[in-house]
Amino acid sequence: MGKPTGFMEYERQTVKERHPSERVNDWADYTLPLSEEEVQKQGARCMECGVPTCQSGMELEGVTTGCPVYHLIPEWNDLAYRGHWKEALQREHVMNNFPEFTGAACPAPCESACVLGINEPPVAIRTIERSIIERGFSEGWVVPKPPKSRTGKKVAVIGSGPAGLAAADQLNQAGHLVTVFERSDRVGGLLTYGIPEMKISYDMVMRRVDLLEQEGITFVTNTEVGKDLPAAALKSEFDATIMCTGSTVHRDMQIEGRELSGIHYAMDFLHTSTKSLLDSNLEDGQFISAEGKDVIVIGGGDTGTDCLATAVRQNCKSLIQFDIYDKKGAMRDEVGNPWPQYPAIHRVEYGQKEAAEVFGDDPRAYAVMTTKFVGDAQGQLKEVHTVNVKLRIDDAGNRIREEIPGTEKVWKADLVLLAIGFQGPDQHLIQEMAIETETNSTVKAEYGKFQTNEEGVFAAGDARRGQSLIVWAINEGRGAARECDRFLMGSTILP
Missing domain, CATH: 1.10.1060.10 (Alpha-helical ferredoxin)
Structure with missing residues (x-):
């Protein structure tokens, strides 16, 4: 203690x-x-x-x-x-x-x-x-520690986010020859292109990736398995495969005006901003820009907060964040939200603090539901229409949001960023590899075993469990590595 x-x-x-x-x-x-x-x-x-x-x-x-x-x-x-x-x-x-x-x-x-x-x-x-x-x-204490011997077994890891990196690290330490395939031009997945530089820098990611490379892991970028590299090639070249492709299918809003120019997924906004920043310090213009625009972020989670911080740094004209939930209290509800549950309380994160500094107030609007987008004659977004909602639980326990009459509002907007989460992994590779899925489209692989219906193919992270936390991705990457090692060697010493 x-x-x-x-x-x-x-x-x-x-x-x-x-x-x-x-x-x-x-x-x-x-x-x-x-x-x-x-x-x-x-x-x-x-x-x-x-x-x-x-x-x-x-x-x-x-x-x-x-x-x-x-x-x-x-x-x-x-x-x-x-x-x-x-x-x-x-x-x-x-x-x-x-x-x-x-x-x-x-x-x-x-x-x-x-x-x-x-x-x-x-x-x-x-x-x-x-x-x-x-x-x-x-202090120089974090140094490469390559395995003392090699098993000769080869493992492919698809995806270099936290789950893929954890799986690769564990398998490499067990002595296997690991190759990580990443479809983007840089290693890191969500760590690199989903979280802005001021929160997790690319230097921080590469500091660790460099160590993994020195320990013997091979990274192959700009290679999308199932497109640039046939999935069948993995089966012939590798003894096992771990799918860590993430949950990348965006949740969308099927409402009037969705097709208008100026409405983007939050992750596309963050990805292009970080890539352009790393490529050219934003000088190439190859990013979704918020400069001089009235920006609305739809979604109250961490990704929405990252969008606020990015839009502020791009010198947006105004900034609003819609949260469909009511504003929470400063203290947890001891009856409905007792310890040790994660406290459902009001928080002011770094992005909200920055928006308040620039524009004078917390940017959030609570209990707001978007009803339609309106554009000009050229098809460019100009307005967002909303209504306030209240949550009701029906007799069957279903959560129903009811519109509150008289709360309709029109907001000026040039740029809308949809930060409302993800629906599951991309299905193209899953189908090509004949992998079974759950009803929510995630890869079917029992937690703790991580084995798919295809022998020697494992799944971990958001691709298996759905959108989740970095720490869960690391947990699953480690678990899938353990079971992959057991499959390859008959037993395992991995935790």
Whole structure:
């Protein structure tokens, strides 16, 4: 544990943030690290819990609580508190291949399950996690560790997002020859093109990818399996395959005016912005631009927040975010949302803070449903029509949103970004490989086994479970690697 009285002596403190007025002018990390002493104090707040629920990932009411990779959180909290940073780094890597990614972008369900969080602000677990790994990189402790021997078995991993990278890392450490295929021009999947630079930089991704390459993993970019490379070629060249293609089919809005110019999927907006930034510092113009435009983001989740932050940096004219849910309270509902469930409370994230700094107020409009898009004679979007809604639960338990008469409103808009999630993985490769799917179109592969109906073909991450968290993707990549290793060798020592 940390200091026995630490949780009584020290206040919770998370990573600091650069002032919004400064950071909106660049694409650098919006956070600032804590000092060594500050991190140690946060580690001191960790208690000697009889049951450390922070490290036991589970789903309650369909929402994750606790850490899905079963991070050894109390152990590295204690080691950080005592200043044993190298040992803390070692314990951090035991269950999580990439603590820098989860430390930067995970919503920290571990913190919602922290026992201290029952009646006090929880331990700042994510802040400590990131501090340890960044200390490890800065001190040169994170070095390539190639396997001592090779099995001769070859494995193909399709997709280089967090699930694919975790699977590749584990299989490589088991001694297999791993090749990762990525359809984009850069490795990283969601980490590179789905999360903006100020949150997870490409340098952070490549820092880890370079290590994986030095350990023996081969990365092949600009190659879409099933298109640029026939799926049959994998079967003849590799002993096993793991599908980590993600959940990439966008949810859409089938309403009047959807065909108008100026309406884009959020991920297309983020992808093109990051690619142009990395290619040319946005000088090539090959991106969906918000400059000088009235922008509306539809969707209240993390992707919507990333769109806000990106649009602000592109110098948009105005910025609004529609959230179909009511504004939540500052405190959790102890009856309907008790500990250790993830707290359904009002949060102001980095993108909202930046929009408020530039435009004077939080950009969100709550309980708003879009009813139609209206364009000009040239087919360009000019208006978004909405109505406020209230949620009603019918006798069968169905959630029904009812329109509130008299709340109709027209909003000026040149650019709309749809950040309403994904429906599942692309089906082309799945069909070509004759892989069975669930009714929601995700790959059919039992959790814990990860084996599809095709022998030697496994699936992990969002392609199998649907849109989810980075930490679940790492969990599944590790699990699929374990079962793939068992398939190849008859037994496994992978966790």
